[in-house]
Amino acid sequence: MELIEAVGISKRYGGIVALSRADFRADAGEVHALLGENGAGKSTFIQILAGIIRPNGGTLHLAGRAYQPANARAAEAAGIAAVFQELSLVPDLTVAENIWFRREPLSPIGTVRKRREREATLALFDRYRIPAPAPTREVRRLTLAERQIVEIAKALSRDPSVIILDEATSALPPRETEWLLQLSQDLAAEGKLVIYISHRLAEIRQIAQRVTIFRNGATVATHDTAAVDDETIIADMLGRRMDRLYPPRIATATDRTALKLRGLSVGDRLADIDLDLKEGEVMGVAGLQGHGQRELFQALFGVSRSRGAIEVWGKPVAIRSPRDALVGRDGIALVPEDRRSHGLLLSKSVRENLTLSVVPRFTRFGFLSRSRERALVDEQLRTLQIKAGTPDQLAGTLSGGNQQKVIFGKMLLTQSRILLLYDPTRGIDVGTKGEIFRLMRDLAAKGYAILFYSSDLPEIVNVADRVAVLRNGKLAAILSGDDISEHRILREAMVEARAA
Amino acid sequence: MTMTLPSPAKSVAKRDGDAARDRSTWLIDRAPFLIACGMLAVLVAIYGTLREGVFTFEELNLDTAAAMTLLLAATGQTIVLLRGGIDLSIGGMISLGTVLAATQFGGSPLQVAFAALMIALLGFAIGVCNGLLISVLRLQPFLVTLATWSILSGTALMILPTDGGQLPDFWMAFGNASLLGVSSSVGLLVLLILFWVWFRGTRLGIEIRATGSNQRSAELSGVSILRINLLTYGLSGLFAALAALYLTTQTGTGSPTIGKDYILPSVAAAVIGGISLFGGRGGMIGTIVGAFILTIIGNLVFVLSVSSYWQPVVSGVILLIAVLASSLAEKSARRSLS
Secondary structure, X not given: OOOEEEEEEEEEEOOEEEEEXXXXXXXXXXXXXXXXXXOOOHHHHHHHHOOOOOOOEEEEEEOOEEOOOOOHHHHHHOOEEEEOOOOOOOOOOEHHHHHOOOOOOEOOOOEEOHHHHHHHHHHHHHHOXXXXXXXXXXXXXXXXXXXXXXXXXXXXXXOOOEEEEEOHHHHOOHHHXXXXXXXXXXXXXXXXXXXXXXXXXXXXXXXXXXXXXXXXXXXXXXXXXXXXXXXXXXXXXXXXXXXXXXXXXXXXXXOOEEXXXXXXXXXXXXXXXXXXXXXXXXXXXXXXXXXXXXXHHHHHOOOOOOEEEEXXXXXXXXXXXXXXXXXXXXXXXXXXXXXXXXXOOOOOEHHHHHHHHHHHHHEEOOEEOHXXXXXXXXXXXXXXXXXXXXXXXXXXXXXXXXHHHHHHHHHHHOOOOEEEEEOOOOOOOHHHHHHHHHXXXXXXXXXXXXXXXXXXXXXXXXXXXXXXXXXXXXXXXXXXXXXXXXXXXXXXXXXXXXXX | OOOOOOOHHHHHXXXXXXXXXXXXXXXXXXXXXXXXXXXXXXXXXXXXXHOOOOOOHHHHHHHHHHHHHHHHHHHHHHHHHHOOOOOOOHHHHHHHHHHHHHHHOOOOHHXXXXXXXXXXXXXXXXXXXXXXXXXHOOOOHHHHHHHHHHHHHHHHHHHOOOOEOOOOHHHHHHHHOEEOOEEHHHHHHHHHHHHHHXXXXXXXXXXXXXXHHOHHHHHHOOOXXXXXXXXXXXXXXXXXXXXXXXXXXXXXXXXXXXXXXXXXXXXXXXXXXXXXXXXXXXXXXXXXXXXXXXXXXXXXXXXXXXXXXXXXXXXXXXXXXXXXXXXXXXXXXXXXXX
């Protein structure tokens, strides 16, 4: 009997299946790694373990007994503590107040015994050698890495028998990473179970006895880490996929550079990116979640402050706000990450959404010209095949795919010929996905330059002419031609770059 | 791969750096409060040069009595602001409280005590209703309390259309009573400070701050948002009722429209004292300083014998300075971090 036995766990959100048949077995006294691509269902699974969401099916046993936590507190009471990427700390409380929140030592008049709380915090730090900031510091003043460590300390303070670390090292600098790897091994040696989620194969090899791999919401395999090679692990993560979805890739890139980046940096998330995007080219941007893709797109659209040089069609530009990026035929247009809150005004009509950014194109002497507006709107509805009853239908009532087409139409109407597409097919049905890929290739053939990120790696592999792979905010490789494969991209994105 | 531990020399240096950073963030975090203290000191100094006998117990008694209604109202407001909400209904509650006191107080001390208790409980109950509407119907606190303010004000006018009513003499004597030169108002101020020192250290006090700071995190840690809303708005209503009761000891009448004079000043006192409108940050001591700043401005305008319309003008300028100070402090803190 193993400590955790999960069999056939499934979870659906409406029509979307996050987990279909996840099996997971892990025993006390081991570090057990959980691996899978973005969206493979790892997060859903550990949220089920941590009592945050409830599964639709399957059985779950903890130490031989049926385990169905009603909420996060029930999971904690059962001895399961999870450290998530989305941090749960309260910014305006101190480190000590956060660790013991709602479990504070109280005096007879009901006030918190601050000194005892502080001492307990220091004792905790001491016991696990936690490289944590001073207990009296406020969390909102801490760096991301420090917060991550406080989060781990909070989990340890409950003395759990199962501790789940979700990409905990992704925010940590090398010294703290070493500490966490050592700690995981120590906890396992004490007889606890550590479930360790990471994309860093080297870390997994260093500390995990077994590795379970998820793909598309299902368990593919569980291996002894010592007995399996990297190639098998990566192959298990990728599986085989069909590729009829994708239009033929005909090179249409010219010698003209549409967008030239030199030494582009954003905070400490993106460093020294040199990139040349050609006219008529679709360039994919790939990398594991949180390695700088979002920052790159935000910098180009003027949402994040960046350093370094940007040239658009040969002219140096400074992009400080979206207005700087948008302007006219020489501008840059973005399909944003979250279409419902950033891309569309859901309570406005399709017509208004399409023409919002381009009102000057059909105004004369400050007055709107309805006929010109109508002509522009009809043209977009036709070319994009947007399925709306009338142009006055509210955007919020359209399907996800048609909403995304409206955003494309809005972007095309700006006449910008550099397009930034950030995950444009997320949550969209397969048919519309195909239409969007064909549209991308058509636009490239017309001389548009397209920078394209997708959370679904095969899309990048099958649509992009070249692929820029980011790792830890740096450009790890630019792949082209036959070098573009999921395998190669994953290797470039994952090969350990941990500073020695 | 071997485990590398930080060398002792390095961690000592790091700790020194931490301490220096702690000191500077301590200053930055309290900048709005410290600036408020500075402004109060300057205002008192100016006041002192313009008038004799400012630095006496008698003056302290008078000023505290003048500030106490606002202080009580602002205590409730502070609790709600820390939770990240706002309570405009206190204006209606104060009007209603004075009107009820002026019409329902009987002659005997026992009747008066009973009626006063009922008014306090009514304040709490109305606050709980605010909290219920905000939580259950998921409505904006600003709009909910604006609506209840209007309802309560109208109710007060129905009970007593114009200023008037009767309050027993011993009730008003309480407002002017003193013990060894310390007036009842200063006594109340001490009680208020003691209450706050206790309240902010309780688990509830921490949960309120946590909810104001980040509701999602607080909820994930098991805080019941409904309970927090009921209690914070309930306490705000209770303090508004207490403010009304105190006010009647000073004015001796019920006044169906007086409450509106306390709505925005209660928010202003808190903000001047360093409370963030986004919740989670600041404390009652700052609010007390803020309330005294607003009161002293009133005194100054009186002493300078300029038009009383200058009072809101100067108060507004002080409020702007306070808001600017906290925004600058926040920006510099962010810069020093990145």
